[in-house]
Amino acid sequence: AEQLGGIFIDAARTTDGIKAGMEALDTARRADNAEDIAARVPYFCSGCPHNSSTKLPEGSRAYAGIGCHYMVQWMDRETTGFTHMGGEGANWIGESKFSTRDHVFQNLGDGTYNHSGNLAIRAAIAAKTNITYKILYNDAVAMTGGQHNEGDLDAPRIVAEVKAMGVKNIAVVYDEKEDVDEKAFGDVPMYERADLQTVQENFAKHKGVSVIVYIQTCAAEKRRRRKRGLFPDPDKRVFINTDVCEGCGDCGVQSNCVSIVPEETELGRKRAIDQSSCNKDFSCVKGFCPSFVTLEGAKIRKDPTTEVKIPDLPMPTLPVINGTHNVVITGVGGTGVVTIGAVLAQAAQIDGKGAGMMEMAGLAQKGGAVHIHCRIANRPEDISAIRVATGEADALIGGDLVVSAGTKTLGLTRAGRTGAVVNSHQIITGEFTRDTEFQMPYDRLTLALEARLKDDVALFDASDLAKATLGDSIYSNMMIFGAAWQQGLIPLSLDSLQQAITLNGAAVERNLRAFELGRWAVLHPEDAKRVMTPNVVALPKTLDERIAFRKDHLIAYQGKRLAKRYGTMVDSITDARLKEAVALGYHKLLYYKDEYEVARLLKSTRAKVAEAFEGDPKLTFNLAPPILSKTGADGRPMKRTFGAWMEGPFNMLARMKFLRGTPFDPFGRTEERRMERSLITQYEADMKDVLPKLTDATHDAIVALAELPLQIRGFGPVKQSNEAKAAKRREELLAVIRSGGTQTSRAAE
Known part of the structure; x- marks a missing residue:
């Protein structure tokens, strides 16, 4: 009877254990049922044929x-x-x-x-x-x-x-x-x-x-071959003067290249070239924009802009391996994230432990989501399966926030069990090449990760820190790896990890330094944040500051009279949201980039290049000046190259801005210049017409009308195409406003 009773007790305990396990599994699976906030879809490499x-x-x-x-x-x-x-x-x-x-x-x-x-x-x-x-x-x-x-x-x-x-x-x-x-x-x-x-x-x-x-x-x-000296590496780079850039995205349309990245400014989102990932295809230069400058003899600044003296760091308490210790590594294809998995597995072998690793990288492309599963055990025979199952992750090493906060990754984690360190840098996806307004919902991604793991997640911008301290964002994954070890998420000795990094043989000293900087950053986040953004210029925040910025900008562009004209309209509006819309939209029209302004802005190119590159590079400007440019097979003016000697004519042309808008302006008779002047007159008439009609019902449509000029971006045929689209939207919005807001349209939604 005693034996039989013991069997029943053991059976009851087993049943309770199974129920508890199922409940834990159900909890872990909840993330799998949620819709992905964002996705990192595979994309062609920069410069891909x-x-x-x-x-x-x-x-x-x-x-x-x-x-x-x-x-x-x-x-x-x-x-x-x-x-x-x-x-x-x-x-x-x-x-x-x-x-x-x-x-x-x-x-x-x-x-x-x-x-x-x-x-x-x-x-x-x-x-x-x-x-x-x-x-x-x-x-x-x-x-x-x-x-x-x-x-x-x-x-x-x-x-x-x-x-x-x-x-x-x-x-x-x-x-x-x-x-x-x-x-x-x-x-x-x-x-x-x-x-x-x-x-x-x-x-x-x-x-x-x-x-x-x-x-x-x-x-x-x-x-790969250039790194090994097996393929010619042309001494040529592309640089974008962001002051000239209109953010129209035509360079992305022409090249479909993921090395074109957003650059946020007070005057809107511009474009820049990620020199770390650029593969020198140069098709982006076909974008109809005078902001593109090609450089010869330009060397990326590899020396750090900030030197960090790392203090003595405390040794973490390493986790105890209970069966297997399960690590999930996430990142973006082509950024070296697979190397982290290889180093982890190698370090486990050096420490005399068993390790099983599998990579799930999909296609051989850059830009796509990468998952690496690694199980570490005291003995190889303790590893029965390599893939980390639902809720089994003990550590998440996140090289990318989008992939780390995706449901596929979150489903592998469990609150109370999983610890994480994640790179919070906003790495843009391939969708940006087609959608100029594309924004990743990073706030929501961060919230999803923190909601899942509570206090067991640490986030910092490893990409910016790597650029500031090592001169290249490629070391960001190694920084996250070092931070994860310092957080006590990796059950391996420091010596074994350092040996594995050395055995890998790639930029050993910098990777060892990156590992230590990651350890330091997670322990001293405020110090790390100061290192990342030491020279960032604070952008205007309040509406009054933004308006004042634009008044000063118009003075530099044309003079006080134009700034006064701008202020007269903007200052007459009391509704805050509408006032902001007019402040942005009206400024965009008044500040059209004609030949005088482009010349004035291009004068600063050499100074901007000096901030990003070493040496004294040779500058070549890629321009399509009126009259001098032939028409290509696509019906657009073809660009020509002009050497650094153009800096002289730029100075002369910039001083001639007093001719702008006068009968003596030699460029003022072109179709583009006439369009720009007529848009200003039209906008002023529209605002005079619709402002008396401002009601709760028409408010959204009037705000949309006031902001509409922000969509008229670009130069030449690109700007004319965007103006045609804006003209159709203008008619829709005016119809809504004149009907008292009773019509339905996209503008009023």
Whole structure:
């Protein structure tokens, strides 16, 4: 009876344990049911060939296949559908018989072509299908790590093979920076990539199978090879003068490049180049904007702007391993986050412990979410599974706030068990290349993380700290790693971690320094914050300060008379929200960047370059001056390059601003200048007309009308296009206001 009673007691305890475990699991799963606040979708690397090669003529359609080009389906480029490796285009063979469309393009990488894609081309030829294969020769099997093609496949051999298959219509398009031997292609027509759209338009009219071989080396491979001295590294960089920049985003439209990052200023969001990630593709320069300057002899400042003397740091209490200690590492692909997982596993082996690690990085791209799961145990046999399951994470090393606060990551954590250190830097996503107003909800992401882990999460801007102390944000992940160890989240000795960093062999001294700086930053957050932002200029905060800033700005631009004209309208408005809208919108119209102002602003370029780079770089300005510029195939004026000698004419032109708006202004008769002056007159008339109609019902529409000029950004054709869109919005808003707010429209919502 006693034995039987003991069995029942043990069974009851087991049942209670199972129930408790299920309850804990249910609690951990709650994050999985929530909708993601933001997502870090995979994106092409900066300078990736696909940024250019996947562009299509208007009205065309393309298919994706296996390869990095698959990501174009998330980029609004009329590429839909995909198929298995070697089946590229085979789906169109069947679909074409039932479609009113006569032709499609099919993307195909050189690795897939070499594997089995050539069979799909042969099938399309046999079926007499109207299709153009765009074969990217990027000299790497990029999606799986950059291996060489088997058999040393090169672009001339691809051309020879498709010609032997029976393809008659073939063209080679290449990036002019590539070392292409035109003689190797025989009589096949050769075009620079600027002509890609024209080539595609012609090929779309061709009956049967045609092939465009596009030659541009994989950007990730360029970066790797340049580090090893195996690929030419041009002595050329792109710099954006943010004072000139209008924030129109045309550079992102032209390049689709994630190295173009936002720069917040009092006069709106501008653009800057992230020199740490730029792969020197230079297609951003095509953006119709005079703010782009190319530099030769410019060296990124690698020396820290601030020297930190790290005091003696206390040793943390290392956690006790109970079975396995489970670590989740998150970050952005291409920033070195995978290295942290490798160092962690290596350090565990040095300490005589078992370690199991797996990486979930998705495609071989920069910009996408990366998850690394690592289990550490006293004995290897204690590790039965590597993947960290729901609620099992003991430590979260967060290289990126977006990925760390995502439901996929939060579901692995559990309040009371998981400790975290996360980089709070606002790393922009690829969506910024297409949406000039795109904002990441970082406040909500931070709140979600803190709500989940309570007091067991530490956040600091490791990217800014790395730039300030080491000259490069690439060390931010190592800083977060050091901070996590200092917080007692890693059950490994300091000596083993230092040895593992040394064995990794990459920038050893700086990585060891980054690890120590991370330890210091998490212990002394206020000191770290002062180091990060020692020279930041405080922007105006109150409405009166913002108005005063703009009055002073207009005085520097034209004179006191223009500032008085601005103040007369703004100061007459009492409603705070409307007053702010008019203050911003009216200033935007009065301050149009004509030739005199662009010249005045470009005079400061050399000083701005000196702040970011070492040495005495050679400056080249990329401009499209009226009269002197030819019209390109896209109907837009083509840019020309002008050397540093232009700084003299800039000085002379800037002093001629007194001609602005007068009958003697030689630039005042252009269509763009006439448009800008008419917009000012129109705005003043609109405000005079609508301000007496201000009621609760019309308030939102009038505010939207007052802010509308902020959308008229850019230069030349870009500005004219934005003005046309704004004109349609203006009519909608005026209709709402004149009806007393009774109509519904996007403006009134």
